[in-house]
Amino acid sequence: MSYSLDFGWLEGAVGAIARGAAMTVLLIVVTTIAGTLISVLAAAGRRSGPKWLQRAITVYVEVIRNTPFLVQLFFIFFGLPSLGIRLDPIVAAILAMTLNMAAYTTEIVGAGLDAVPKGQREAAAALGLRPRQVFVKIVLPQALKVIFPALTSQIVIMMLESSVVSQIAVSELTYEADMLQARTFRPFETYFVVAMIYLGLSVVLRRLLVGVGRRTLSAGVS
Amino acid sequence: MIEFTFWDILRNLMFATRWTVLLSIAAFVGGGIVGVIILFLRISKAKWARRFASGYIALFQGTPLLMQLFLMFFGLPMLGFRIEPWTAAVLGLTFFASAYLAEIWRSGVDALPRGQWDAGASLGLHYIQELRLIILPQAFAITRAPVVGFLVQLIKATALTSIIGFEELLRTSNAINNATFEPFTVYGLVALIFFVLCYPLTQYARSLEARAAAR
Numbered sequence: 001m002s003y004s005l006d007f008g009w010l011e012g013a014v015g016a017i018a019r020g021a022a023m024t025v026l027l028i029v030v031t032t033i034a035g036t037l038i039s040v041l042a043a044a045g046r047r048s049g050p051k052w053l054q055r056a057i058t059v060y061v062e063v064i065r066n067t068p069f070l071v072q073l074f075f076i077f078f079g080l081p082s083l084g085i086r087l088d089p090i091v092a093a094i095l096a097m098t099l100n101m102a103a104y105t106t107e108i109v110g111a112g113l114d115a116v117p118k119g120q121r122e123a124a125a126a127l128g129l130r131p132r133q134v135f136v137k138i139v140l141p142q143a144l145k146v147i148f149p150a151l152t153s154q155i156v157i158m159m160l161e162s163s164v165v166s167q168i169a170v171s172e173l174t175y176e177a178d179m180l181q182a183r184t185f186r187p188f189e190t191y192f193v194v195a196m197i198y199l200g201l202s203v204v205l206r207r208l209l210v211g212v213g214r215r216t217l218s219a220g221v222s
Numbered sequence: 223m224i225e226f227t228f229w230d231i232l233r234n235l236m237f238a239t240r241w242t243v244l245l246s247i248a249a250f251v252g253g254g255i256v257g258v259i260i261l262f263l264r265i266s267k268a269k270w271a272r273r274f275a276s277g278y279i280a281l282f283q284g285t286p287l288l289m290q291l292f293l294m295f296f297g298l299p300m301l302g303f304r305i306e307p308w309t310a311a312v313l314g315l316t317f318f319a320s321a322y323l324a325e326i327w328r329s330g331v332d333a334l335p336r337g338q339w340d341a342g343a344s345l346g347l348h349y350i351q352e353l354r355l356i357i358l359p360q361a362f363a364i365t366r367a368p369v370v371g372f373l374v375q376l377i378k379a380t381a382l383t384s385i386i387g388f389e390e391l392l393r394t395s396n397a398i399n400n401a402t403f404e405p406f407t408v409y410g411l412v413a414l415i416f417f418v419l420c421y422p423l424t425q426y427a428r429s430l431e432a433r434a435a436a437r
Contacts, residue, residue, distance in 0.1 A: 066374065066420035067413045068381035071392060075413060078405035156284075163286035167385060174288060187296035195289035202284045 009184040020176030028159040035101035043109040064103030077168045093165035101158045108150045112143030145217045152209045226402045238394035246377045253319020260324035282321030295386045311383035326368045330361030367430035374420045
């Protein structure tokens with residue numbers, strides 16, 4: 001074997017890698033917040049909304065879950081302008097990621113809502129809480145507690161999947177790696193280092209979510 | 223500029239779909255074979271083997287598939303292999319699939335009652351026989367729904383191989399789009415084709431799940 005690995009370029013690349021990682025983190029934070037909110041609404045709508053809404057949510061979930069994220073991203077970024085909707089790459093990436101994640105988490109949140117015993121709702125109603133209060137204060141916290149592990153996994157999966165938004169030139173971690181390897185001619189080393197950074201990010205993200213979840217969800221709920 | 227009618231676009235996409243399907247099958251079969259090996263290591267009695275398998279699974283589940291494909295594509299030539307997009311795509315997806323399948327099957331092995339192992343041992347079976355005759359058939363049977371679910375994930379994952387230059391459905395559609403400037407139609411059709419491939423499998427996984435829950 002004549003090839004020898006060379007990581008000499010790394011020193012000058014720390015800034016670019018850090019910027020890319022920061023963008024990846026920003027994307028996943030925005031997506032997590034927006035995606036979770038949408039999925040709570042969608043899961044609730046699918047259970048108690050009007051018939052047409054239930055059907056629309058089902059179609060949305062099935063379409064997203066049965067097509068590749070990269071195709072969804074291209075459709076939004078390249079396809080929507082022909083309808084007159086022109087999006088900035090970052091906005092398109094966040095939109096695609098949010099729509100994708102919300103479809104998966106709608107199913108997850110839905111399963112959580114179904115897992116809350118009916119007696120909880122009845123007890124809350126008997127105490128004179130309004131339907132919205134019953135949902136927000138009684139049902140939702142218990143549902144979130146049940147689904148937290150699944151939700152955490154989905155967020156980590158989405159973070160890893162966000163690497164493909166480099167394809168529409170969003171300057172996140174993978175995009176910076178593409179640029180770096182074009183400059184250093186060290187593609188293997190570059191992608192290896194960046195893959196390890198993703199691995200670190202996914203470990204940290206999981207720890208962080210589990211920690212936050214334990215603190216906030218177990219406090220108010222029995 | 224060449225004129226493309228709607229049917230030209232559709233026909234070209236249908237031709238490219240073969241490669242998506244073929245790649246999915248190759249990666250699923252390859253991933254199944256490597257996955258069984260990883261599963262053996264994961265449930266082995268030797269600590270180093272279990273550690274290695276957990277590390278392998280954590281590595282492939284904790285890094286983006288796109289990075290794995292890039293590392294295949296750029297890494298294998300360094301080991302002296304002549305690499306083409308097809309080889310990198312099949313190998314990359316095979317390793318990716320093996321990690322997920324091994325983990326799914328391990329959950330199946332873990333779900334079996336301890337008594338199954340004891341019963342096998344009391345019949346005088348040795349370890350490999352126990353696995354082959356008692357444990358694995360049951361573990362495979364109870365994990366059929368998640369395995370079909372993963373196949374859907376794998377089919378969708380083949381779209382990423384377009385980035386390393388494998389001529390599957392999405393890469394063909396990029397080329398068609400560059401010629402026709404009709405991204406809405408082209409990517410809409412691509413999404414539809416993927417949906418037609420995946421949706422029946424999703425429904426099948428669901429029915430398996432429902433059947434397992436009813437038992």
